[in-house]
Amino acid sequence: MAGRAAVPEVIWARPERTGRGPKPAFTRADIAAAAVRLADAGGLDAVSMRHVAAELGCGTMSLYNYVPRKEDLYELMVDAVSGEHELFEPTGDWRADMLRNARQTKALMHRHPWMVRLMSGVYGFSPNALRYLEHCLACLDPLDARAGTKIELVAMLNGCVTTYVSNELSTAERVRSLPWSEEQENAVRIAYLGSQVASGAYPRLAASFMEDAGPIDLDAVFERMLERVLDGFSPRG
Amino acid sequence: MAGRAAVPEVIWARPERTGRGPKPAFTRADIAAAAVRLADAGGLDAVSMRHVAAELGCGTMSLYNYVPRKEDLYELMVDAVSGEHELFEPTGDWRADMLRNARQTKALMHRHPWMVRLMSGVYGFSPNALRYLEHCLACLDPLDARAGTKIELVAMLNGCVTTYVSNELSTAERVRSLPWSEEQENAVRIAYLGSQVASGAYPRLAASFMEDAGPIDLDAVFERMLERVLDGFSPRG
DNA sequence: CCTAGTTACGTACAGCGTACGTAGTGCGCT
DNA sequence: AGCGCACTACGTACGCTGTACGTAACTAGG
Incomplete structure (x- = not known):
């Protein structure tokens, strides 16, 4: 079944690693940096899940393992530049x-x-x-x-x-x-x-x-x- | 050809009527009011060209005769509540x-x-x-x-x-x-x-x-x- | 070792903004 | 008076979006 839970959560409370399964290819910092790079270069509209995934060199849906919703990606970006x-x-x-x-x-x-x-x-x-x-x-x-x-x-x-x-x-x-x-x-x-x-x-x-x-x-x-x-x-x- | 010009303009400078052709079915105020109604009821995401057109009872693309871009619709909304x-x-x-x-x-x-x-x-x-x-x-x-x-x-x-x-x-x-x-x-x-x-x-x-x-x-x-x-x-x- | 939880990712769907083409309408000019 | 053009109306279609879902590979805990 889906490990993706439709349950209220803050991305910062979710642990970055959980132990089980293959080790993640990226950190949250990697993802935030990629998104920030895209936004700096092409404006906020250039930040789409597809583009960020491409920038990282992974499939679009793989991103959703790290970032449950687009909103959370924004939150990562704000935190990164903060x-x-x-x-x-x-x-x-x-x-x-x-x-x-x-x-x-x-x-x-x-x-x-x-x-x-x-x-x-x-x-x-x-x-x-x-x-x-x-x-x-x-x-x-x-x-x-x-x-x-x-x-x-x-x-x-x-x-x-x-x-x-x-x-x-x-x-x-x-x-x-x-x-x-x-x-x-x-x-x-x-x-x-x-x-x-x-x-x-x-x-x-x-x-x-x-x-x-x-x-x-x-x-x-x-x-x-x-x-x-x-x-x-x-x-x- | 297209009367829709891809040329810089402010919607307020564009006259609401020009004389030629059949008379418009709506005023800008009608459109703004419809959009504001939708936004009040369902949030800003409920304001799409399709929804506003439906609220007015016209085809989606007809809206573009009044509002050249979505941005301009937003501008109408802000002006209306201002x-x-x-x-x-x-x-x-x-x-x-x-x-x-x-x-x-x-x-x-x-x-x-x-x-x-x-x-x-x-x-x-x-x-x-x-x-x-x-x-x-x-x-x-x-x-x-x-x-x-x-x-x-x-x-x-x-x-x-x-x-x-x-x-x-x-x-x-x-x-x-x-x-x-x-x-x-x-x-x-x-x-x-x-x-x-x-x-x-x-x-x-x-x-x-x-x-x-x-x-x-x-x-x-x-x-x-x-x-x-x-x-x-x-x-x- | 086995299995449960994770990563990876292709496919698919609904919705978006809007370019474009076509048909109909009525003002302005000759 | 009537021609032509600018306008309204709107269906279709394209490329893009976020993301639900299913499947395959992988690895740490019991």
């Missing part, structure tokens, strides 16, 4: 440390643009995610606040970074499945936005466009956002 | 007004849980989204700040609300495609999380679990988050 966080030694300056963490997260998501799409749909407590969370809490040791508050800080900071990068890359990832280039897509959208703003229906929005005529400094926007989040948690702020 | 925002008269108290906007957004996303998945993937400047943005800017008239700063405020507030609701509903929406119930899923994940925390590998995380033993008041967390965001933009804060 492991890319550098867990440095806390310096004692919690603001500086958290800034460093946030900037790292942003860089990580730029390296793996498909992450933003997975973040809102995958459960966030894989081993490496827990490790990162623990690291953040260690950075926050000097902050005098309840543990719950610290977790709220980490969640809010991560959330803001995610949405920021999501906005930044909104076209970049989506355009992969479109039959035209990112430049064309942006041009046509900006043209529409311009026509709407020029229509006079959105006076305040139009005024804002007049104000900052030049190109916006996205990095500065990002840094301002971080400062504001941290301010919200600083004592006497 | 129109559910109540654009009240600003009171002069920008903090209170923005709180009201944020709470409305949260309620809206609870009514349409699939929205969080669409928000990070769909371009954010549909007509109703622009109207809402303009409304927020009107609420912020009393705030003495550059227009760019106000837009940052709106973006940050919306972003935080989105990620908050996303975390809140992460299982709820995902579990629809799983062969077991949300309760089972949560139970199994909490069991795993508990086992990890109990393993001693994450001491600070464990301490935090000890601290707030009781169930957390999610609404309070939400309100605290909003206050912190607004604080970051209040003068002399």
Whole structure:
């Protein structure tokens, strides 16, 4: 009969080896790495069970011995890149440390643009995610606040970074499945936005466009956002 | 030949009627409403071109006369529910007004849980989204700040609300495609999380679990988050 | 040693987005 | 007035997806 049980489980709780039978040809790390490679190269849509299996050099259905559902493959991917966080030694300056963490997260998501799409749909407590969370809490040791508050800080900071990068890359990832280039897509959208703003229906929005005529400094926007989040948690702020 | 052009375009720029030919049987609003109805009832996965066409009572391919790509259908959906925002008269108290906007957004996303998945993937400047943005800017008239700063405020507030609701509903929406119930899923994940925390590998995380033993008041967390965001933009804060 | 549990993988199915072809309809132009 | 073209409508078909299921080979535990 089928060893594949249709029973609730977390992939992390399922042991990677069980002893019986021929020894598995791949580790979970192998599989995650293959999937990440495909996603980096061809976007999230390039990650199909068939493609990952081909990348590993095995039959499609063999993958299901390691990964019961596609969802779990996504979870492996998120965990794998979560492991890319550098867990440095806390310096004692919690603001500086958290800034460093946030900037790292942003860089990580730029390296793996498909992450933003997975973040809102995958459960966030894989081993490496827990490790990162623990690291953040260690950075926050000097902050005098309840543990719950610290977790709220980490969640809010991560959330803001995610949405920021999501906005930044909104076209970049989506355009992969479109039959035209990112430049064309942006041009046509900006043209529409311009026509709407020029229509006079959105006076305040139009005024804002007049104000900052030049190109916006996205990095500065990002840094301002971080400062504001941290301010919200600083004592006497 | 094909009237279906594989050329970059925004669906909002394409006129709904062109004069020539038999008159369309549906409006964009009809289509959006049908798709939203399906998504509310059966989750985002229930929104397929075939299903929407069936809901409207037309052939699958007829839908492509109105909606050139599935992506555009999503855009119609987002715009339709964006129109559910109540654009009240600003009171002069920008903090209170923005709180009201944020709470409305949260309620809206609870009514349409699939929205969080669409928000990070769909371009954010549909007509109703622009109207809402303009409304927020009107609420912020009393705030003495550059227009760019106000837009940052709106973006940050919306972003935080989105990620908050996303975390809140992460299982709820995902579990629809799983062969077991949300309760089972949560139970199994909490069991795993508990086992990890109990393993001693994450001491600070464990301490935090000890601290707030009781169930957390999610609404309070939400309100605290909003206050912190607004604080970051209040003068002399 | 035997056998139960595992790995491996081909086949098959239902569903998806959508390219394409054809038939019918009615506005705009000459 | 009437021709032609742009449009609507929609059936068929293709390539892709996730994955249920069956079969064959293999190996560790009793």
